[in-house]
Amino acid sequence: MTPTTETPLKRTPLHAAHLRAGARMVPFGGWDMPVQYAGVKAEHEAVRTRAGMFDVSHMGEFRVTGPDAEAFLQRVTTNDVTKLRPGRAQYNWLPNDAGGLVDDIYVYRVADTEFLLVVNASNIEKDWAHLQAHAAGSEVQLSDESGDWGLIAVQGPEAGALLQPHTDVDLGAKKKNAFFSGTLLEFPVLFARTGYTGEDGFEVFVKAGDAEALWDRLVAVGLTPAGLGARDTLRLEAGFPLYGHEFAEDLHPLASTYAWVVKDKEHVGRAAIQAAPPVRLIGLALDRVPVREGYPVLLGGETVGHVTSGSSSPTLGHPIAMALVRADAASADAYEVEVRGKAHPARRMDLPFYKR
Template sequence: MSADSQPKKTPLYDVHQDLGANLVDFAGYLMPLRYASETAEHKAVRTGAGLFDLSHMGEIFLSGPEAAKALDHALVGNLSPMAVGKARYTMIVAPDGGVLDDLIVYRLADQTYMVVANAANVDVVREALVERAAGFETAVDDRSDSYALIALQGPDAAGILARFTDAPLADLKYYAIMAGQVAGVDALIARTGYTGEDGFELFVSSGDAVKTWQTLADVEGVVPAGLSARDTLRLEAGMPLYGNELTSATTPFDAGLGRVVKFDKPGDFVGRSALEAAAQTPAGRRLVGLVARGRRAPRKGYAVVTSDGTPCGVVTSGAPSPTLGKPIAMAYLDSGVGETGLAVDVRGRHEPVDVVVLPFYKRS
């Protein structure tokens, strides 16, 4: 393996090693899969607070007088009307309507936006934005290596973070962002997350990552959490994962996320004609939730079958649910398939499942 193909290390790599994390190559980065018990990490986020290193995510800035117009053209959402300090979930699609990535866009100032992309897709998103913004008066700047991203998630997150910042967290609504200091470190504080719980994502300079992490990790009850817990948390919350529920062969409408596509915004956008056709055409499949009746968990790629064993869909994500105490999954079912008498082929055995409305878990 050549040196340039070695996985990257986040600014918190040494911290994870000291904590005894099981480190794995994820999207080109050495990331903590778990520290001890992924179930304990999961439950800490549901009942208290968990701390995540998300520094593998990408931060791409667009700035200039036509930054908003460029994003309206490049993405499926309508970003121009979004107020400063707000965030929006959106997607970037190919001309054929296939999803290239799902994104969160933050408006940091009148002419400045931050696009947060999934780690595996940063290059694709950056290159697409550069190409699509070429005709607009805006600059595209990938600052991913300059930022660390630390997430504090769970019902206790707000109370814990308030101990280390003077920022008015009570005024920070869900899907909003503000500049402030955390433990004396300059940060962008966003009330966003991928766990189904209240929480915050803190964008800090790479050099401030260890101090920020350690300050929060030293609080009694805060539990470092890895990728495994993050995956079961987002699965319970019914949140799609790129590469699973979303792919370049999937349109937003396939995934039941057509609401993020804004046809009423002014001007054209990449993928509009394909998505207009997709919106008018009955989907060939639909995304559903599955709860297994037995103990064997459906996994990504397993076939969903009818009562006579006929394949009728495929599992996109699956795992035992620590909160529900049962295996759960998201799956695409073929058009016209009913929701009774289904099973998942788990290594040759047909395990009965029940179709349920997503999400599996919603905080009270």
Template structure:
């Protein structure tokens, strides 16, 4: 089991540790709900150092990324970032990712921890014919996500860099707690905040400084409930090797005006089922639960939880296309009984 540079910090705080993507990670420190509410109300931080980072460099870097990803990388100016996806040749997805343009011919790609080896092999297999160099730098970064309505103010106490002047998806270098870091105004909670890329041997100093600045440590449990309220997908759940993104609310990522790997297969794949948000009354939906209409199974939950903000069950599910319209009443089978559900727009919580 691998550990992050902050492993000892988690143990010192009494975190409950669990295996995740080959790492021992904190699931919670106090409770998932209290950590969730700390992010929604003030500021919380997550150790996400298990995520993978690849450098893509060279005169052909842009051309390569245009082919390897679905979003339009040409729109990125230096110091900007975008959410994107890696398509496979079958019309499905290798992973969902974030791309940061850090120089004229230099990009940083952040990938999901469980997919580092798969993504690395996939990208390298696509490099033929492109003047590009790839570097797997996953072991050379610590990564701390600081999120919440007070996140920027708490971070500002620890840096001379003006953080409030930067927009969502900006990325830049600066000092935090006396250490050089890369700031990125991105995140996975629906809240404002920054993700902080830091050298592994300096991550603990930054973490402790954030603790002293009254940023609440949060585990993967709250990270999952927060991303669900925000309507964000999780690879391996909403997105898979077989998922056509055009059948999801994230179809905006697909930029059909450009050539990309597997384009014909992706554009021609039918959407027999569509990914929808479900609000559930009288129960907590979970991954794998069946969705029914008139006694017939019409779908399956990919993720589900109790929303601490709405105080209701929420989840995402793939349902037969004819039942995917917002407002459609459905049912979710929860431990042998039926709970009423309604297809709703995402995000579930508007922030």
């Protein structure tokens, strides 16, 4: 037999804190990440009703600077980067030439000629190569700062109230998608009023070397650690797509409900994205049986698509799913989802399933 070696899982700066807390660790996109601490339902409910925090330090950070920084990002993304003022953030897409997505990202404008990009952890190397290729010939400098940052997402209706006594910034005065510097529990940080849960909150960028100490102090002031399990059920309820599930290199992104991310401008893959998508993303609700990615979606006994994400919804009290179905079959009110050879009724629901 030929010996094989597995690539070791990468660890975030908070890895030791997760182990101390008794987190159940799982591989995720090449990283050793906490899937849960006290339990997915308890962590989900903490975020919906009070406040929780997530380790999202595995995400990648790229800095883009130079005289052509704005023009470069305007060309390689679908949203209108020119609308961003310094101190503002924007959800955006990196399209490929065929009309699929290299990634979905966040763009933060630091200054007139300086931006920070946050990209999905599993796509860091691919995104870096894509941006480098398109930067050729432009007066733009790219730097990969992914190893420099810890990133903690503090989410929930009480997130601001719990953080406010410990920072020098008036958090309540900051609007959604604001991006600003400050101190938190005496650590210098960058705040972004963004998130991925359907709740209010702040994503906190901190130097990697300070991340563990900050995390421990946030636990001490009452924030509940939450893992990937709760992060997934929260984003599913909020109807947020996940790269690799609802978005991919070979999926038309306008199958989703995010057409607003594509503005009328010249950009990579523009002609292909303008073509009508052959499938549509829909929401489904079931009475009892949870469904998972890949399960067939049926209409009139015919397979018309598949589940992209599914779980039981702690907030709604029943299973929910997002599914990609043929465009000509996307307007029905009732479907079935096949689970282990048996078809289970599913009713169409508008996305998002949950909105505060």
